[in-house]
Amino acid sequence: MKKNVFKHESYYNNIFAVLKENDREQFRTLLLTLHERDQAEVLRRLYPENKKKIEIFLTAKEFADVLGWMDVDEQANLLKDFKPEYVREILQRMSRDDAANMLAKTGSEGKAILNQLSDQDRADLEELLAYPSQSAGSIMTKEFVSVSPNSTVHQAFNQVRAQAPTAEIIQYLYVLDAHGILLGILSIRDLFLLPAEVMIGDRMSSHFVHARLEDDQEKVARLIQDYDLVALPILDDKNILRGIVTVDDIMDIMEDEVTEDFNEFSAITTTFDRPETVWEIARARSPWIIILLFMGMLSASLISSFEETLNQVVVLAAFIPIIMDSAGNVGTQSLAVAVRGLILKEQDERIGRTIWKEFMVGMCIGLLAGIVLSLVILIFYRNAVLALILGITIFITLSLSTISGTVVPILINTLKFDPAIASGPFITTINDILGLYIYFSIASFLLHLI
Structure with a gap:
């Protein structure tokens, strides 16, 4: 039986060809069929004059989903030539931690775009940007699923459905009191196994691993690795849950740390992951x-x-x-x-x-x-x-x-x-x-x- 092997290079060339002909519909059909990681690879390879067509051919939401598969330098490089209105829409659809990291790379242009966002979005991003670089606070996301300890399992399911569209992950439910203090954690798996009438506060785990806002990102990485977590809650000095750091973000950070240490170990102070003269x-x-x-x-x-x-x-x-x-x-x-x-x-x-x-x-x-x-x-x-x-x-x-x-x-x-x-x-x-x-x-x- 002959296997149907997907040939990336041939497919990519077809996308480049229809883009050259300004065929918007065919470009969208070919590109959006790909996995987002492969979409990012296509956009990386575009010539500068073709990159400007992205804001015409893709919606802000579609492009925001692809940006998550690029590093911060690539994101900033792609967005610098787009109209402020398009960039603003993209930022509103990106996860808060990714948006903050990208804004930190854009300088004065990023500040101008930040001022055009809604009060809540701007406040969230300004908070993340205010934390020291490479601290837990600077790499966390504020999009998580929280429930009350007084909620039943049935009510918790409804709360998950309401918060899921904007949450970074829904692996864990964070049980908070009225002041936002983290009381416990319950996994989605455990939630599915509980009877509908059971109170969340009676079954949550009160002993949980966490980090503080000022902790170094390497400590966060070690905790996630040592305890095999998908996400780690980040608390302030009052034990209020300020955000979470997810394992996918930590993998990127660990790669950056290894690259940095390898460069220093070899007496090199430059990087391999971005183009330089x-x-x-x-x-x-x-x-x-x-x-x-x-x-x-x-x-x-x-x-x-x-x-x-x-x-x-x-x-x-x-x-x-x-x-x-x-x-x-x-x-x-x-x-x-x-x-x-x-x-x-x-x-x-x-x-x-x-x-x-x-x-x-x-x-x-x-x-x-x-x-x-x-x-x-x-x-x-x-x-x-x-x-x-x-x-x-x-x-x-x-x-x-x-x-x-x-x-x-x-x-x-x-x-x-x-x-x-x-x-x-x-x-x-x-x-x-x-x-x-x-x-x-x-x-x-x-x-x-x-």
């Missing part, structure tokens, strides 16, 4: 490269200071790359372990044990590598002193490299900076200097025996 990318990466360049000059100066030792035993220079590579590799491994533990909050109370464990690991690796390298030198160079120098150097260097790879990110985290700033190239350069100093110091001390 060559100059912007070069300018973003240059500071780290310049810093590492000056640190590399320290290595060169260190080698120069041991010039007399090198002149007497030229063969020492042949093993410099081995020392530097080994130190950098082991240090980067320890750095990765330390940064992961700090980001996941796995070692807040056992920092000393982590450092000691990594040091012992470095000693074991250093001992093994030192023995192997010494045996290789004995076999090929037949020089026991040279084998001793390199064996001791590798042992000490790898042992200490694990400490620098662990301590530096912990120290940076203690100073309230992102531990991923202790990037791989940074640690590698530090360990290069450390390894060279140990190597030439030992070689100078044992030089008379060679």
Whole structure:
């Protein structure tokens, strides 16, 4: 039996063709048949002159549904050329958290559009925009389903039906008192299983996981992950429910956090998910490269200071790359372990044990590598002193490299900076200097025996 395989590229090209011919009805038929994720992909690929046709070919509601599948930068880039009236309608149909994030990217234009919204919409968005960036308050949505503890299950069903069209999700019912204080939570599944006459307050769960408005978004992500939640309630200092953070928003945030940490770990301060010019990318990466360049000059100066030792035993220079590579590799491994533990909050109370464990690991690796390298030198160079120098150097260097790879990110985290700033190239350069100093110091001390 021949399978009917959907060919995205061919279908996309058909959409582009009818758009070029300004066939509105055919464009709508082809585009709106697709899943919203695929609709977003089509709109991403449009030429600038064709993107302007979107407000003519799609209603504000249709376009708002597609925007939810794009990141904030893409949303702002698409909307900047549309008429304010069209943008206003789109904002009214977007979830509050998505609309607030997009407005934050549009600057003065966003403020002008915000002033054209209804009092309630404007108040909701201004509240979200007022919270600190990357806090729970800034990423929550205010569209959730709430019920009274005095409602019966039958009444709760009616309340769900009334609120569902504007709710972000309806996985949970949030039970609030008259002041908006969160008393408990009831899942939709449990609601379906209860008799119609049962009071919600008698069956709700009073023990629930929550976050505060000022909590960092990484803490919110960990709570949702640890407790396998679909949404997390966000409370103020009076326990009033201000909003919820949904798992789909957290997935986007976690992706951004991983990208940011990966960039910093690689000494890159630019992103991969939005178009940038060559100059912007070069300018973003240059500071780290310049810093590492000056640190590399320290290595060169260190080698120069041991010039007399090198002149007497030229063969020492042949093993410099081995020392530097080994130190950098082991240090980067320890750095990765330390940064992961700090980001996941796995070692807040056992920092000393982590450092000691990594040091012992470095000693074991250093001992093994030192023995192997010494045996290789004995076999090929037949020089026991040279084998001793390199064996001791590798042992000490790898042992200490694990400490620098662990301590530096912990120290940076203690100073309230992102531990991923202790990037791989940074640690590698530090360990290069450390390894060279140990190597030439030992070689100078044992030089008379060679």
